[in-house]
Amino acid sequence: MTGSSTPAEGLHGGFGNHFSSEAVPGALPQGRNSPQRAPFGLYAELLSGTAFTAPRHANQRTWLYRRQPSVRSGPYAPMAHALLKTGSKDGVDIPPDPLRWHPIPLANESLDFVDGLRTMVVNGDPDAQTGVAVHLYGASRPMGNRAFVDVDGELLLIPQEGALRVTTELGVLHAAPGEIVLLPRGMLFKVDPAVPGESVRGYVCENYGAAFRLPELGPIGSNGLANTRDFLAPHAAYDDGPAQPWELVRKFGGTLWRAPAQASPFNVVAWHGNLTPYVYDTRRFNTIGTVSFDHPDPSIFTVLTSPSDTPGWANCDFVIFPPRWMVAEDTFRPPWYHRNVMSECMGLVHGQYDAKEEGFRPGGLSLHNSMVPHGPDADAFNKASAAELAPRKLDNTLAFMVESRWRLRPTAFALNGGHLDKSYADCWAPLQDNFKV
Numbered sequence: 001m002t003g004s005s006t007p008a009e010g011l012h013g014g015f016g017n018h019f020s021s022e023a024v025p026g027a028l029p030q031g032r033n034s035p036q037r038a039p040f041g042l043y044a045e046l047l048s049g050t051a052f053t054a055p056r057h058a059n060q061r062t063w064l065y066r067r068q069p070s071v072r073s074g075p076y077a078p079m080a081h082a083l084l085k086t087g088s089k090d091g092v093d094i095p096p097d098p099l100r101w102h103p104i105p106l107a108n109e110s111l112d113f114v115d116g117l118r119t120m121v122v123n124g125d126p127d128a129q130t131g132v133a134v135h136l137y138g139a140s141r142p143m144g145n146r147a148f149v150d151v152d153g154e155l156l157l158i159p160q161e162g163a164l165r166v167t168t169e170l171g172v173l174h175a176a177p178g179e180i181v182l183l184p185r186g187m188l189f190k191v192d193p194a195v196p197g198e199s200v201r202g203y204v205c206e207n208y209g210a211a212f213r214l215p216e217l218g219p220i221g222s223n224g225l226a227n228t229r230d231f232l233a234p235h236a237a238y239d240d241g242p243a244q245p246w247e248l249v250r251k252f253g254g255t256l257w258r259a260p261a262q263a264s265p266f267n268v269v270a271w272h273g274n275l276t277p278y279v280y281d282t283r284r285f286n287t288i289g290t291v292s293f294d295h296p297d298p299s300i301f302t303v304l305t306s307p308s309d310t311p312g313w314a315n316c317d318f319v320i321f322p323p324r325w326m327v328a329e330d331t332f333r334p335p336w337y338h339r340n341v342m343s344e345c346m347g348l349v350h351g352q353y354d355a356k357e358e359g360f361r362p363g364g365l366s367l368h369n370s371m372v373p374h375g376p377d378a379d380a381f382n383k384a385s386a387a388e389l390a391p392r393k394l395d396n397t398l399a400f401m402v403e404s405r406w407r408l409r410p411t412a413f414a415l416n417g418g419h420l421d422k423s424y425a426d427c428w429a430p431l432q433d434n435f436k437v
């Protein structure tokens with residue numbers, strides 16, 4: 001990896017594909033996974049993402065050929081992190097009101113990606129492999145010789161400010177706002193500002209449940225929404241410099257643990273498999289909407305889904321609200337007023353969200369828990385009720401939603417950290433009873 005960087009073009013494409021990659025020609029064993037001696041003195045190591053006996057269509061694993069096996073690290077000692085939380089046990093009780101947070105200013109303290117994580121909402125329990133968390137990240141410096149691995153869940157990074165360089169065991173990915181990065185459970189990585197000296201900010205969805213997959217398309221057919229080939233996996237790249245001290249940070253059972261390592265863990269020279277990180281550009285999302293009337297359910301905007309044991313009732317749906325044409329006739333075009341059984345946590349990467357043109361700001365967050373009434377604010381209602389219904393492009397915008405079947409509990413930091421929008425509910429106060437017969 002020293003002296004090498006992954007070009008944005010030419011990555012492997014295809015969600016769930018089986019890829020092969022070697023940074024040194026001949027480093028990948030052919031015809032078998034664990035030859036008596038792996039090429040060039042490398043160690044063979046398996047990383048499984050599903051149980052060995054998971055059905056073939058869901059089975060995920062990757063074979064790594066590396067300079068040192070991962071077991072060459074430790075012992076681990078607890079590492080304090082005041083604001084990184086896990087599962088519903090780390091959430092607080094809240095009244096069933098809609099909640100919203102102002103963006104947290106870009107980090108001006110010296111924080112790396114791990115130090116700068118702040119958990120906002122949590123549910124479930126990683127020991128039961130259910131639930132999600134939504135964290136905010138804010139980093140002003142690179143991780144240096146520090147690698148992070150999350151055993152509690154896979155991570156979906158949603159950059160909001162500043163581009164990221166994400167180094168993983170399988171190679172390097174770059175992601176700017178508008179792109180997202182999926183990091184499998186148990187795979188080591190580090191996240192650095194792509195531009196040295198620049199501060200970065202964004203969101204992280206941590207998924208303790210079944211791995212994210214593409215949603216079923218039903219009557220949409222065989223194409224559409226997030227297309228398989230647009231998920232890009234890295235090429236093998238490894239640190240080829242001399243051994244240096246590293247620190248490994250492992251999130252394991254809701255606690256952070258740290259261990260020294262004598263050399264870089266990014267030492268995988270070749271790999272093959274289908275358990276890989278991905279970068280996905282949301283501009284590739286094939287957005288589908290009504291061409292007649294009514295506001296469709298937002299499930300048409302699902303990028304990735306983590307199913308629960310109940311069909312159709314997701315542990316987590318990751319949904320985006322990308323630029324799109326609004327053409328519906330005789331229709332109130334923004335979202336309707338609603339109470340949903342699913343709990344909804346929303347963020348804004350850039351632009352404006354049509355239900356809340358003011359108040360919901362890029363980098364901010366909102367939470368509408370199960371059955372909590374919400375919908376367009378009074379301004380959006382008045383504007384959309386009176387608007388001339390010509391075709392209109394909703395442009396320069398990207399909002400997203402992490403939706404879960406389980407109630408999302410805010411953390412104590414979310415409630416008391418100084419970023420809660422205490423007057424959120426006022427945005428609906430002007431709505432009057434306009435009923436007249």
Ligand SMILES: O=C(O)Cc1cc(O)ccc1O
Pocket residue numbers: 295296297298334335336338340344355368374375401
């Ligand atoms: O509350 C929200 O803004 C998210 C949302 C959007 C939409 O188009 C329909 C339902 C819904 O919950």
Ligand SMILES: [Fe+2]
Pocket residue numbers: 338340344368374
């Ligand atoms: Fe909603």
